[in-house]
Amino acid sequence: MAEITLENVTYIYGKGAPYEMRALDDVSLTFRSGEVTGLIGHTGSGKSTLVQMLNGLLRPDSGKVLLDGKDIWEDPKKIQQIRFQVGLVMQYPEYQLFDETVEADISFGPKNMGLAPEKIKEAVARAAQFAGLAPELLKKSPFDLSGGQKRRAALAGIMAMEPAVLVLDEPAAGLDPGGRREILGRIREYQRESGANVIIVSHSMEDMALYCDRVLVMENGRLVMSGTPAQVFSQADALIAVGLDVPQITRVARALQDVGVDIGLDIYTVKFAAQRLLSGREAHEG
């Protein structure tokens, strides 16, 4: 079990300075274990700040962050323990990679968790395989890797700790479509097998629609919408109003309705659209 709850969390950048900005404004929500939750919102909506609350990189100015009902800041000296349970994969892998070899980099987490050397080796091998890193890359410097490989190495470094809560900020940015599907598919699989609580921040509505059970929408430091992908994406106008984009296929569904072909507006994947559109409508040969 690993449920994270935010209770009335407020966070202000540059408090008292002229640039003071309320990044989170009285946010209360729960990320349930056994689910993949998608977090969306345009740049500056507060989602990255929120993500940094979850493993204690930032501390709320007011309000509480609870992990399984326990305030993570109850004993600030033990905040490191929280980070073994809540793994955060950052948007730019360069911010997170640091060691001389990929292997050493991935070992860092399990080593700090106090695992025995052979357990560390196992964890590294498993994590590298999970992230799709070829064994020969393990001896390289993380800085000699391609952009896509760096992303995979950063992911492996977190997966080696097998976190009960996995938070990923744009896990597939910069990957080609095949790589996106592979990485997101594996994350989904990990969630199913381990029952982990997975939180994905992404700008890709298409990915959100395909891989998330629930979608939360942030705007101006507040939570403004939540629901299943179908519930959220069917409110296209509201999403566009907060500066977000809806999947192209959702726009097609709206346009179809306008020309008298109603397949509903809760359309967010092409397969689903095709099913709705074509069921009972197979054209006859000739």
Next chain:
Amino acid sequence: MSVIINAEHISYSYPADEAERPVEALRDVSFSVAEGEFVAILGHNGCGKSTLAKILCMILQPGEGTLSIDGKDMTADDITEEDINQGRRKVGMVFQNPDNQLVATIVEEDVAFGPENLGYPPEKIRRRVDWALETVGMTKYARHATHRLSGGQKQRVAIAGAIAMHRKCIIFDESTAMLDPHGRKEVMDTITRLNREEGITVIHITHYMNEATMADRVLVMQKGGIIMEGKPAEVFSRTEELWAAGLDVPQTTELLWHVRRAGYDVALDIFDPEKCAAEIARALKGTAHGRDNT
């Protein structure tokens, strides 16, 4: 129209690390780009796109083959350092990470960096910087601190820096990959404006199929070679081949593909949601009423 870039039979391998063999990144790549053209390059991670980009702006030298920039053979035996520098001044590059390519703390100083290094007189630098910022729509941020800008704004400043040096061609190496939808639109609008209004040649490397639909021509790369080439409509109509190459097509094309497979006569090369809906409505009604209307 004159040819700005002409690549013939270019190959490149990264040199061997200790005990490893060289890694082949490009194999026998030939293509040319006309001045004023907008070319998109698609392909897997590791297919050689970025290597090609680095060769075109002469960060890397091709192992084999010839590369001409604006009619000058950059791979000729008698090429001088000065010739190569001339070539580099014609082709610029904008990278992926908005945080890795700005060098100054103030927007206009960053844009002035290139022209200053070319030794332009101050009044000319001023003119170039003002023009470049105007062109990317960042004039009102001229005196702002670069680190406080959004990702899309940072990329536009990087573009201003590239065009301030009078470049004829700019290569965008996944310059939209790290941006949110808003930032991506800002950058794509800027790129298309540069191309249409300023006549700057654009080579845009991307994983976003919708961005590729805006280009005049699309090149698809796989395993270090070019496997498809044509107008976006032609390339995306080869839907199944693209899928086989591990790439996507725009969602409109994918839906039309399903509709076609169900036995309806529809085009695949439609990228606009409204036009796609109209095409589907036409096809569905066509079968019901014997294709009489619209």
